[in-house]
Amino acid sequence: MIKAGIIGGTGYTGVELLRLLNQHPGAQVITISSRSEKNKSVADVFPSLRGHTDLQFCDPDDAGLDQCDVVFSATPNGVAMTHARTLMDKGVRLIDLSADFRIRDVEEWARWYQLEHACPELLADAVYGLPEINRESIKDAQLVANPGCYPTCVILGLTPLLEEGLVDPDQLIADAKSGVSGAGRGAAIGALLCEASDSFKAYAAPGHRHLPEIRQALTEVAQKTVGLTFVPHLVPMIRGIEATLYGRLNDPSVDLTALYQKRYEGEPFVDVMPDGSHPDTRSVRGSNTVRIACHRPQEGNTAVILAVEDNLVKGAAGQAIQNMNLMFGLAETQSLQTAALWP
Secondary structure, X not given: OEEEEEEOOOOHHHHHHHHHHOOOOOEEEEEEEOOOOOOOEHHHHOHHXXXXXXXXXXOHHHOOHXXXXXXEEOXXXXXXXXXXXXXXXXXXXXXXXXXXXXXXXXXXXXHHHOOOOOOHHHOOOOEEOOHHHHHHHHHOXXXXXXXXXXXXXXXXXXXXXXXXXXXXXXXXEEEEEEOHHHHOOOOOHHHOHHHHOOOOEEOOOOOOOOHHHHHHHHHHHHOOOOOEEEEEEEOOOOOOEEEEEEEEEOOOOXXXXXXXXXXXXXXOOEEEOOOOOOOOHHHHOOOOOEEEEEEOHHHOOEEEEEEEEOOOHHHHHHHHHHHHHHHOOOOOOOOOOOOOOOO
């Protein structure tokens, strides 16, 4: 039985980790930390978990994290890097759900996150935890940088086109929309019901922090520098991401759906839909699945790829557990085969 710990258990990602791990046959959460809720019962803070856990939140300094086989860090950016070296020296494997280890260029990371990195020497050792691209490297990793929610959707949506050299890598566009839970559980005016409901807006159009992460991954896929325009939007729903992706085709005759079906054949959590499909976020809510559909409007030279995911599952906690399964030689799908919620 894998002994797991969670740092930062009171955010949406932390409680989603606990929900999914609670049904895992090969892992047990033995400790969960929160400075703000320490000594409180998890079930009292999250009544949805009543009858499913008897854990109490503890201070991370007293959490016994070095007794774990794996620790999930579901903390704000800048926290995981303060724990990483100590845990790794104890032989603990770390899956970081923040952005601390996603970008290998420490100066680029500091520019986007406005922090000085606490352990830049570990950046080269961190494996980017997108199984559909880095599965073999994840298996042997001690430190996994779990991808961001937007990056997961965009990278999986564009990878087949770039791998085959079918689009101009300098002319990529990602028009992405996220539910409000993507902003986290902290109080913020923009996430208030009266602010987000009955409204729809773009944000961070000049540059979002996920942009360098996406470009880094896509550049490795394409094996050449990628130009990407990425604009996120906030929509009035709780969970879900929809990304509409555009690329100019070098060969408009390519069968896009067949290409994507071949690329993701056998991938347990990527569903390439039939021609003419328009996947919606409701179809993946609560699941670890990314659904993709391919279009070529007016039979022109523009590929339009539609991708949807649950930002808290495949975009965060579910993917982290998928990575844990790979790291410990378990079936990749364990505890992640739940169908989406409907309606």
